Amino acid sequence: MSARNIIALSGSLRKGSFTSAVLRAAVAHAPVGLNITIVDTVRHLPLYDEDLADAGAGDAMRAQIRAADGVLIATPEYNHHLPSPLKNWLDWASRPYGKHPLVEKPVAVFGVSPGSTGAKLAVDYLRYIVPSLGAKLIGDELALGSIKDHLDVDTGKVSDEVSSSLAALLLALQSSFD
Ligand code: FNR
DSSP: OOOEEEEEEESOOSTTOHHHHHHHHHHHTOOTTEEEEEOOHHHHOOOOOHHHHHTTTTHHHHHHHHHSSEEEEEEOOBTTBOOHHHHHHHHHHTOSTTTSTTTTOEEEEEEEOSSTTOSHHHHHHHHHHHHHTTOEEESSOOEEOSGGGTBOTTTOOBOHHHHHHHHHHHHHHHHTTO
């Protein structure tokens, strides 16, 4: 079986993001056969505007998704929801309705927070909207709370517990291609 190409994105834009650090740890330990590339389209998209969409503003990001075999999304939670930049990415990705590149695409998601919940409400929203958009939601719920106890910000290493949770999610993503 040839390797599968996955694009991965973080819902946090800040340099010291815990979410992005955990995403990098996940990517570093990806199973053989999954080539995961972290992309920064979330940062560079304009705010969703149908006039810009009509002028082709989302074409490149949708082509990026279409070219990938799957998508991995890591999110923090802002005010009990997705951070706006990630919601904006979803809005760009999900047009036109029914014909966008997330249709049938395997998508795995996880949340990260310094608080105890692991961004559960943002994860819940993703786990609701991903299948609603026609994508294939992969894996069990994964909400990584109290992340400061599980992540060494200097080395980027995560605890064994977090590492095995991430490994299980990525194995589920890999298995979705069997
Ligand atoms: C937060 N934070 C937060 N945390 C949480 O568990 N539930 C929430 O609803 C919110 N709401 C929220 C709103 C806004 C505007 C900010 C800036 C922050 C705290 C958040 O979990 C914390 O800042 C994380 O460190 C953000 O993730 P990154 O940037 O470290 O990946």
